[in-house]
Amino acid sequence: MSNVSEEERKEQRQRNEEFLSRLFKLQTQVNKGIAEGTHDAEKFARVLQNFMQKPQEELMAILDKESYLILGNGGNSATLSRLIREGKYHWFDEDINSTNFHFRKDDYNGEVELELVSFRVHEYQSILNQDAFMGIGAQGLKPANLVHLLRFCLEYPEIQRRSIVALGSYWVWPIEDRPCFPYVEFTENQHELHLNKGGDGNHWNRDTCFLAVRE
DSSP, X not given: OOOOOHHXXXXXXXXXXXXXXXXXHHHHHHHHHHHHTSSOHHHHHHHHHHHHHXXXXXXOEEEEEEEXXXXXXXXXXXXXXXXXXXXXXXXXXXXXXXXXXXXXXXXXXSOEEEEEEEEEOOTTOOEEHHHHHHHHHHTTEEXXXXXXXXXXXXXXXXXXXXXXXXXXXXXXXXXXXXXXXXXXXXXXXXEEEEEOOSTTSOEEXXXXXXXXXXX
């Protein structure tokens, strides 16, 4: 039995949330430095790889992984707005647009191996962003981005009866100055495309699935 009190757990969760916020800000700075040539991308990648290879304590157990393949379409006409339009969402957040999200051509057109990951958590436990990141990384995967998610939903529309998150993309919501992640949700026979603006943006229901890319 754990000797950690509920108050200590609460403080730890709060510290984790603060560290995650700092991590996203650091990631933005690093990405900018790499683009401007002031940071060594290869060195940064090695540091992250070494970290992910270290044993992680208290990772959430993977409940299930489902493998999917999206073939490259060989075209160059795909855009974010087109993927949203072809997805025929009953509603989508208008902040999900090409101004707030940018992607490479390969994201739109390349072949990609995806895993739909779900976690084993207690009945009343939510899934925190940092736990999902760590659990996905421990499987040798990386979080899928928004375009992967949209392409996945077009290729496998029957899977959309679950909430599916793409932690590989985020937009910093200026109202609360925090990252918001895209996800699809199926409610009342309708599927919608959201950003997690509700609550503190760090908790997901236990039934949520996370889309990941096999590197």
